[in-house]
Amino acid sequence: MAGPRKDTRGIVDPGELMARVRFRRFEAARALRPYVENYWFIDWDLDEPYESRVVPHPSVNVVFQRMEGRGDFCVVSGIGMDLFAIKLEGVGRVCGAKFRAGLFRAFHGGHQAELTDREVPLGEVFPGTSEAVARVLGPDDERDRVAAFDAFLLGLAPASVDPVAVRVGELVDRVRLDRGLRRVDEVAAVAGTSVRGLQRLFAEYLGVSPKWAIMRYRVHEAVELAGPGTDWARLAAELGYSDQAHLVRDFRATLGVSPAAFVRASTTRG
Incomplete structure (x- = not known):
């Protein structure tokens, strides 16, 4: 590895x-x-x-x-x-x-x-x-x-690795790396299961929903790419959002401030 x-x-x-x-x-x-x-x-x-x-x-x-x-x-x-x-x-x-x-x-x-x-x-x-x-x-x-x-x-490690847990981990990595995976049904198709089946897997092995995992990784990217002059509408499209408003909503829900306010605060600190 x-x-x-x-x-x-x-x-x-x-x-x-x-x-x-x-x-x-x-x-x-x-x-x-x-x-x-x-x-x-x-x-x-x-x-x-x-x-x-x-x-x-x-x-x-x-x-x-x-x-x-x-x-x-x-x-x-x-x-x-x-x-x-x-x-x-x-x-x-x-x-x-x-x-x-x-x-x-x-x-x-x-x-x-x-x-x-x-x-x-x-x-x-x-x-x-x-x-x-x-x-x-x-x-x-x-x-x-x-x-x-x-x-x-x-001293706590199990004798063998659960193959289902490994598969869930691989799916999460795929979501992290592949911006093309924008919806839960697309991740379910990669996993070869139904949306309900994927939701049960994520709930049991992760404790969060696949939709949440997709959103979290996209917000990670938005935070990393945020800066003066960021074209938020373009970035929203690149991250798989249907529009800028949905990205702003997720960003605000996670960071507590809008992307514009986050950039202003970061610029002030810098």
Whole structure:
């Protein structure tokens, strides 16, 4: 499998974030790569608070966090439906594992909608794992943190990969990469199933609808391409929207502001 992606898609104002924190991605152990897309580590030492904002991917994350004033803790973060914002201050670190779409179900069986839009303490999802928090967050050497993360997840990994989960993950990747897939019925045709069948698969293995997944990836692209002089009507057409108004609606629903207001704010910050 290819190594961690280099893009910053989903991060709102990545230049601003990278100027304030150390952000890195790492590959998981080979046996974990069918499930884990990458580890992502953030370390910071800030003179003043900074709010990081992310438009979440349709993926579950296991996130170990060291936050000033909160100590060390870990959560299983289900797919976030809305913009995620967190205030970083003082000195801290985060060590996260981004699972491939649909593949967290191999570690945590059951309907994945139970995790959607929730952050669940690690011990509630995986009882008896509290010692992992210190092991992952403790080492100063990031290679030791990667090794500790590997050891933790390898202890939970299933004996074999669910082929249905793999297929769902492939479909989500196809949606991410292929702008030509603009409607749920088109994705269902690729999957060789009915629209209802596709909706059931996504609900069980992802916890979100295929329509939502399509929209989320298109909003990711819109955020990445937004800038002064953007032709929003043209961009809407390129992203598969029937008109500019539908793109603006989805953008506002996710970011909380219109594309024009987002660009103005970004230009002001720059």
